[in-house]
Amino acid sequence: MINLPGKIYLTWADAAFLEIIEHPCVPVVGELGDLVHPDNRASFDDALQSAAQIHAATVWQGRMHTKSAIKSVRISLTPPDTDDPEQPWTGVLQDLSDVMDLQSRFESVLDAAQAYTWRRDMRSGQSQFGIRWAQFAKHEDGRTSMSSDDWLARLHPDDVPAVRAAVQALERGDLDHHTLLYRRKLEDGNWVWLRVHAGVSERDGEGIPTALSGVSFDITSEIEQQQRSDLLNQELRNELSDTQAALERTAYEITENIPVGTYTMVLMPGDDLAQFRFMSRRFLEITGLDEELARADPLIGFTCVHPDDYDVWVQKNTHAFVNRAPFREETRLLVQGQIRWVLAESIPRLRDDGAWVWEGVIQDITSQKISEQAMRRANKKLLKFADTKARLAERESLLQDIHDGFGNQLAIGKIRLRDSAGSTDQAVKIIDDCLDDLRLLFDSLDAEGETLWTVLASLLERTVSRTRSLPVTLDWQIDAARRIKLPARVMLQAARIVQEGLANALRHADAQSISLIVRVERGQRLIILKDDGCGFEVDQTSTGRGLNNMRARAEEQGWQLTISSDSTGCCVTLDMG
Known part of the structure; x- marks a missing residue:
């Protein structure tokens, strides 16, 4: 929990x-x-000031002292x-330390490629830049993000206009994906x-893009080199003599x-x-x-031309010659x-004599291509590592849910039955409780991206089915839960508190009416x-396992969690803030 604008003060942390x-x-954090x-x-x-001004979600990434x-961290x-x-x-x-350690291994690749990485969060409208970018863009005064x-x-x-489009x-x-070419001051x-x-690079649950990322290359020297080449060629065309021999001789002297x-x-x-009329030494x-x-x-x-590219390269050249068109292509x-x-x-x-002339340049871009391929492989490995780490974290969370829920109940039931301390009815009750908790776990996982209403509705439907023969009336008003959207793990904890409260009322209260109400005010x-x-x-019952479980969750x-009770009944209120 945090307070804005301008500063973050922790009021709660897990x-x-x-x-x-x-x-x-x-309290030690402040x-x-x-x-x-x-x-x-x-x-x-x-990032904090921007988030507070527009009252919108934001993401900040940087370093933190411990x-x-x-x-x-992010x-x-x-x-x-x-x-x-x-x-x-x-x-x-x-904690992104592990991921950043892996990323640092690819810094040599970035150095070789003269690449500068960046990421843009569309929800916050902020762009974050890598450390090498900040060093390159000195006008940013060391900042790593901007609107x-x-x-x-x-x-x-x-x-x-073209970049914005x-x-x-x-x-x-x-x-x-897209490749952009622009000038930066x-x-x-x-x-x-x-x-x-x-x-x-990121999409939400509906597939809508939420973040862009990419890599930038400083090609100023290449552009200037190309401009010099174009200038030389233009000067060459302006100074052509009337004879083809003079053309070839002048071109050779300038371009070699x-x-x-x-x-x-x-x-x-x-x-x-x-026909080839001129080929520079570098061309050969x-x-x-x-x-x-x-x-x-x-x-x-x-x-x-590489055999795998031969047919396509011939087609592209034929198209240029037949249509008298400019030509710009890459090949191996x-x-x-x-x-x-x-x-x-x-x-x-x-030309004046009716002949068509193609004056061109060829550039070896092998080192650039190798760097780009290495960068793509590095990004792929980095994404795979992050995905593996997320899957392991999900597995650990699922195992913890199983241990805290029906796994613990099964263990207790096994001990009691082994020691002949429980009857058949008690064993059936333990198994029913385990099945209810298992269904609740699956409901919450299936409801990822849904609202709390989905999980509560499934829980209440099962409760009604099991209590039809009992002299008790169930009433619920949970439409407001459609406005409560929580992570699946959090919804599971809320549903378990409700489940425990319903079980207590059905088993111990001897009630004729039970109601469940959800409000958002x-x-x-x-x-x-x-x-x-x-x-x-x-x-007197504050030490009971059921109530203690509810309070702990x-x-x-x-x-x-507030629990009040007298001779007229019991009321359990869960305030989720």
Whole structure:
């Protein structure tokens, strides 16, 4: 439980929470922000202020000091149903240290690829950036998160419409992934080019995207290199002489010294195939072609293409030549037993003599492709590890539910029957109780994403079926439970408290009427169980196992359980806040 705006003060925390922050009890903790690492405090405060202003859920990720270590954690905050600023928020603290340790193993891959990771939470409208990104984007003053508007403000105005349209398509779920290319301004006024591979990384129960993530590459040097190449080619075209020999000689002198391979192909009027007229030394090094053979037969130029890509590459080139269209494609080459990734680009123009000329460049992008593939493998392993960890946690929770519920009852029944301390009727009762608890467990697990009404309705239906022959009237008013949505494990605890209360009323109260009422008033969620039975002395029975179980479950969830009784009956009230 937390209080906003601006600060988090714990009013309640479960054992797992206290174990993460390594404190024995809540009062010792005080303000949670005191544990946040100084380098992350600014982003932490920004997240709290933003959440408080828009009254919306938010997620913050960073580092936290504990007694024994600096831990990587994620804090998820959820506002109350009411706008009352006095009402507490709820939060979840996750220890990501194991995941971050695994992620650190891939830092060398990120370094090699010059990659910068990021994640955008659409529910909070905040984008979080990796540490390497913060080092790269010095204008952010060390912050690791920012709003969408702040992020767009740092983009080149000419790039904003296309980037916004692509992001909106990802947010709507129209696209699963997309590649963006845009310019970003640094504090010193310089612009950098970024290529961003973005995709939907998280969805809610209905499949609607809730978070995007991706990796960005600084390709400023590549763009500048391409621009220089384009400038040189443009200058080359402006200075062409009237003869083809002058064209080839000038092109050779200019392009031999740039890091990309250049080439020229000419399709003369009436010819079916374009011919190589110029191939730079770098072009021949990348493709492994023999210049003389390639000039004599242009189809020789396709022999270096990887066999698996050959047919598609021929089709794409044929389309460009037939339609006199620009060409920009990637493919794999097989040169002396080695696989190389290349990017080829050419632009057609019509000469005065009716011939079509394609002037192009080819670039070896093998290292970039290897880095991208390594990054995808790393992300896949990271996701698999996180999924495995979540499954193990789910298994442990299920085993704990079995142990706390019918597993404990079966163990007690076994001991009593083995020692001949129980009758057949008592054994049947124990088995019935175990079956009821097992059904309740399954109902709560099946109701993941549903409301409390689903679990209570199933419980009451079974109760009515078992009490038809009894002189007791059951009445329930639980429609308000449709507005109470809780995690499956939490709903199970609420239902077990109701189950225990119903069992006590049916077995001991000698009641003629039992009612169950659920209310939601001004953000307060109440479950009220009443009977008109003989009543009992609450203080004298406070040590009973049933009542103690009910109190223990309520205390574990931070709820308030009130039990009152007199000669007119008993009333059990569960206040879930």
